[in-house]
């Protein structure tokens with residue numbers, strides 16, 4: 690009669706990844722790549738695709754050249770296309 694009480698080893702089951710359904714040992718129970726893909730899906734589902742911002746709102750340190758529509762640093766007075774920015778009115 691073996692009265693040796695085996696220590697009941699409860700195998701800790703890893704949490705199943707909610708994305709792919711496979712056990713994951715990663716932090717949070719989600720595979721990093723699955724978390725990325727899920728976040729990407731959520732992001733795509735919840736947010737509309739990014740619209741191209743108007744030139745006026747795209748960066749306050751950049752200005753758009755009216756001639757070649759290139760983003761030029763706001764401190765620059767001339768564009769690479771040769772356009773010269775006049776003194777900005779106001780402010």
Ligand SMILES: [Zn+2]
Pocket residue numbers: 706707708709710711713719720723
């Ligand atoms: Zn996964």
Ligand SMILES: [Zn+2]
Pocket residue numbers: 754755756757758759768769770771772
């Ligand atoms: Zn230009």
